[in-house]
Structures are given as C-alpha cells and as structure tokens.
Amino acid sequence: MAVKEPVKGTGAAVADARRDQMLAAAARLIAERGFSDTRIADVASRVGASPALVIYYFGTKDSLLTEALRWSERSFYAAVEEMLHESASVDARIGTLVSWCLPETRRRSDDWGLWFDLWVQAFRHPEVKKDRAELDQQWRDLVARVVRAGVEAGEVGEVDVEEFTIMWAALLDGLVVQVALDDPVVDGALARRIALDVARRNLGLR
Amino acid sequence: MAVKEPVKGTGAAVADARRDQMLAAAARLIAERGFSDTRIADVASRVGASPALVIYYFGTKDSLLTEALRWSERSFYAAVEEMLHESASVDARIGTLVSWCLPETRRRSDDWGLWFDLWVQAFRHPEVKKDRAELDQQWRDLVARVVRAGVEAGEVGEVDVEEFTIMWAALLDGLVVQVALDDPVVDGALARRIALDVARRNLGLR
DNA sequence: AGTGACTGACTGACTGTTCAGTCTATGAGC
DNA sequence: GCTCATAGACTGAACAGTCAGTCAGTCACT
Numbered sequence: 001m002a003v004k005e006p007v008k009g010t011g012a013a014v015a016d017a018r019r020d021q022m023l024a025a026a027a028r029l030i031a032e033r034g035f036s037d038t039r040i041a042d043v044a045s046r047v048g049a050s051p052a053l054v055i056y057y058f059g060t061k062d063s064l065l066t067e068a069l070r071w072s073e074r075s076f077y078a079a080v081e082e083m084l085h086e087s088a089s090v091d092a093r094i095g096t097l098v099s100w101c102l103p104e105t106r107r108r109s110d111d112w113g114l115w116f117d118l119w120v121q122a123f124r125h126p127e128v129k130k131d132r133a134e135l136d137q138q139w140r141d142l143v144a145r146v147v148r149a150g151v152e153a154g155e156v157g158e159v160d161v162e163e164f165t166i167m168w169a170a171l172l173d174g175l176v177v178q179v180a181l182d183d184p185v186v187d188g189a190l191a192r193r194i195a196l197d198v199a200r201r202n203l204g205l206r
Numbered sequence: 207m208a209v210k211e212p213v214k215g216t217g218a219a220v221a222d223a224r225r226d227q228m229l230a231a232a233a234r235l236i237a238e239r240g241f242s243d244t245r246i247a248d249v250a251s252r253v254g255a256s257p258a259l260v261i262y263y264f265g266t267k268d269s270l271l272t273e274a275l276r277w278s279e280r281s282f283y284a285a286v287e288e289m290l291h292e293s294a295s296v297d298a299r300i301g302t303l304v305s306w307c308l309p310e311t312r313r314r315s316d317d318w319g320l321w322f323d324l325w326v327q328a329f330r331h332p333e334v335k336k337d338r339a340e341l342d343q344q345w346r347d348l349v350a351r352v353v354r355a356g357v358e359a360g361e362v363g364e365v366d367v368e369e370f371t372i373m374w375a376a377l378l379d380g381l382v383v384q385v386a387l388d389d390p391v392v393d394g395a396l397a398r399r400i401a402l403d404v405a406r407r408n409l410g411l412r
Numbered sequence: 413a414g415t416g417a418c419t420g421a422c423t424g425a426c427t428g429t430t431c432a433g434t435c436t437a438t439g440a441g442c
Numbered sequence: 443g444c445t446c447a448t449a450g451a452c453t454g455a456a457c458a459g460t461c462a463g464t465c466a467g468t469c470a471c472t
Contacts, residue, residue: 014417034330036242040462050419055463116326122387123319124240133389140391166384166392167400173383174376181328183339185346186372194373220451246428256453257428267428 021047026068031110035117090150098195112180157204232274237316241323296356304401318386363410
C-alpha cells in the first residue's frame with residue numbers, strides 16, 4: 001500500500017530524490033510505529049522499492065533512521081522560521097511560536113512521537129546528541145531574536161533575554177510532553193494559556 | 207558477571223523476591239542500554255537465572271519491561287516523598303524538589319534514560335500512558351502540597367496554586383531534558399538556578 | 413562497453429518463547 | 443520421625459519467526 005512510482009529522470013537527480021523519499025518515509029514510519037519498530041522493509045515498500053535499495057543508499061538501518069530523525073527535526077525548525085515572517089508584533093510572534101509547538105488541532109497526532117524517539121536516540125548516540133543540541137540552540141536563537149526585536153521596538157520591558165529564552169524553551173518542552181502524553185489535567189488549551197501567560201508576564205507585555 | 211545467588215528461603219517469599227530482583231535488574235538494564243536493546247537473556251543473567259525463568263514470572267518480555275519502567279518510576283516518587291520530610295520552610299522544600307530532579311552530582315548518569323524510554327512507551331501504550339499520568343499527578347500534588355503549606359504559613363504570596371504547579375512541573379521536565387541531553391548551554395547549575403528563580407519569583411519568596 | 417540504479421533470493425544471526433522434565437522443600441499420612 | 447506424593451521453582455535444549463545485510467546479476471541509459 002501507498003507504493004510510489006519509481007523515480008523518473010536520470011543521473012544524480014534520481015539518487016537525491018530517492019534519498020529524500022526514503023528519509024521522509026522513514027520519518028513518517030518512526031512517528032507512527034516508533035523508532036525500534038520501524039523496519040527497512042516498511043520504508044522500502046512505502047517508497048516502492050526493494051529493501052536492498054534502502055541499504056544501497058544508507059548502508060545500515062541505523063544510519064537511515066537517525067538521518068531521518070535529524071532530517072525531520074531540521075524541517076520542523078525550517079517551517080517555523082518560515083511561518084514567523086507573517087506576524088509583526090512580539091505578542092503575535094510569541095503566539096505563533098506557541099501554537100506551532102502546541103497547535104489547536106493536532107496536525108498529525110503522532111508527530112510528537114518523533115520528539116520522544118529523538119530524545120532517546122540522542123541520549124545514547126553522541127552524534128544525534130550533538131545534532132539535537134545544535135537544532136535546539138537554533139530554536140532558542142529564534143526565540144531570542146523575537147524577544148530582542150521586541151526590546152528594540154520598546155514593546156518588551158527589562159529582561160535577561162538569554163535566561164528568559166532558556167527558561168521559556170524548557171517550559172514549552174515540558175508542556176509538550178504533557179500534552180503529547182494526553183495528561184488528563186494538562187490539555188492543549190491550558191498548555192497554550194500557561195505558555196503565553198508566562199511569556200507575557202516575563203516580558204512585561206500587555 | 208554480577209551473577210547473584212539463587213534466592214534462598216521457601217514458599218511465596220521466593221517468588222516475590224525473584225520478581226523484585228528481576229524488575230530491578232530490568233530497570234537498570236533499560237537505563238543503561240535502552241528499552242529496545244534490553245534482552246531477557248541479559249536480565250536473566252544479571253539475576254543468575256535462566257531466560258526461561260524470566261518468562262515463567264512475567265509471561266512476555268514486554269510485560270517485564272513495562273512493569274520495570276513503572277516500578278522504577280514509582281520508587282522514584284516514593285523516595286522524594288520520603289526526602290521531603292526533612293526540610294521545613296517552603297524555600298528549603300522547593301530546593302529539595304529541584305535538587306532531586308536536577309542533582310548536583312548526577313546520581314547515576316543513565317537514570318535519565320529511563321524517563322525518555324518511559325515517555326516513548328507511554329506515547330504508544332495506553333496502560334503505560336495511564337500509569338505515567340497518575341504518577342505525574344502524584345508529583346504535582348506533592349508540589350501543590352508544599353506550596354499550600356507555604357501559603358498557610360504566610361511564607362508564600364498570592365498564587366494560583368493549581369496553575370503554578372502545572373507550570374513549574376513542566377518547566378522542571380523541560381530543564382531535565384536539556385541537562386540529560388548534555389545541552390552545552392543548559393548545564394545542571396544553570397537549570398537549578400532557573401528552576402529556583404522561577405519558583406521564588408512566582409511564589410513571592412525572598 | 414560501461415556505469416550506476418536496482419532487485420530477488422538468500423543467509424546467518426539473534427532472540428522470545430515453549431516444553432519436557434529435574435530438583436527441592438513441604439506437608440499429609442502412617 | 444519417616445516416607446512419599448505433590449507443587450512449584452527452575453532449567454537446557456530446541457523451535458520458530460524475524461530481519462538486517464549480502465551477492466550475483468539485470469536493466470536502462472549514455
């Protein structure tokens with residue numbers, strides 16, 4: 001099921017397209033079933049290719065899966081960066097960040113699963129760990145940039161930007177965990193409210 | 207290595223002791239290698255028994271591992287509860303909570319791994335999810351109790367206890383993630399400082 | 413003719429689980 | 443106090459399923 005046509009075209013373009021197909025398929029599968037229950041045969045069939053081809057491209061299963069994890073996280077942040085251009089005021093931007101992490105309607109309910117698996121892998125594999133740290137720094141930089149812009153625009157009161165950023169990013173992570181795990185008292189709406197409240201209070205907004 | 211003697215004694219006591227041995231061994235192994243890389247043969251040899259015996263007690267591998275996860279989390283919270291009796295003021299108690307989650311000297315560096323694996327399992331297995339939610343509620347109740355005691359003692363200013371608790375618990379989780387994953391900018395000391403700052407500021411302490 | 417994407421058919425290792433049967437302590441019956 | 447049957451902890455050996463990875467070779471394009 002969901003078997004795609006073999007990639008048309010020739011030369012190096014084929015290889016690139018294939019790699020991307022496979023990374024995307026792997027990411028989806030990890031999200032659906034979890035890292036350790038994702039088989040290369042699954043990835044292969046999603047892409048309409050043989051398991052051998054997957055190995056042909058990635059060498060080992062582990063290499064495929066960890067690359068897929070990083071690929072997915074990277075595209076997540078790229079998407080936020082994009083989205084951020086659309087809001088103007090600090091308050092609106094903060095809102096954008098929040099509803100990106102804690103969307104009103106769960107985009108796809110298993111997206112969260114990737115985060116958890118990413119953390120598990122990062123915990124034990126130095127390369128993944130390094131990657132995750134860099135991406136997270138990128139995320140914090142994004143938050144910091146929003147705040148600093150607010151300070152310059154005079155919308156934000158006095159804050160230690162560095163420290164606020166670290167605190168608030170951690171808070172978001174923690175809230176995401178609760179919501180992702182369907183905590184009966186911490187639902188999406190409450191989590192969003194708390195995230196916004198804390199930001200506004202600390203930044204002296206409103 | 208680390209093979210223990212078969213349990214002495216007779217009757218039902220043997221069975222109980224064995225189950226506990228196995229749960230403890232499994233928890234350690236999960237922490238060391240991760241959930242999906244823990245084999246029943248490993249658990250068996252740590253306990254000085256045959257793989258067959260492990261199945262004899264737990265029926266399936268999965269049942270053993272998820273029970274081990276819950277067992278371990280339960281004992282974690284039990285230990286905090288214990289420890290809390292020793293501090294008196296709100297401020298001291300808050301400090302206790304923080305340094306329990308983010309200890310100065312990492313107790314055993316792989317303890318964190320269990321949390322991540324627990325989250326991964328909880329995300330996909332409803333029973334584990336329910337268990338985790340309950341335990342987490344217990345943890346929040348603990349925090350809330352500390353805060354309420356502070357309010358009654360007049361040490362704490364005006365707060366929405368419910369909301370503070372949820373917020374602060376999530377913050378701790380988020381900070382734990384960063385520290386556990388060796389984030390280069392969020393080390394243990396900084397995380398502790400942030401956690402304490404936020405608590406003090408929100409509770410009007412100091 | 414050559415290069416590189418691609419595959420089918422294997423295989424070899426791993427490992428959860430089963431099973432038939434051992435060993436030990438207990439306790440009922442004498 | 444002794445015997446013997448029973449129960450339940452325990453195991454070695456085998457089974458069966460699963461998969462990652464290999465390999466020799468095909469096919470299509472240049």
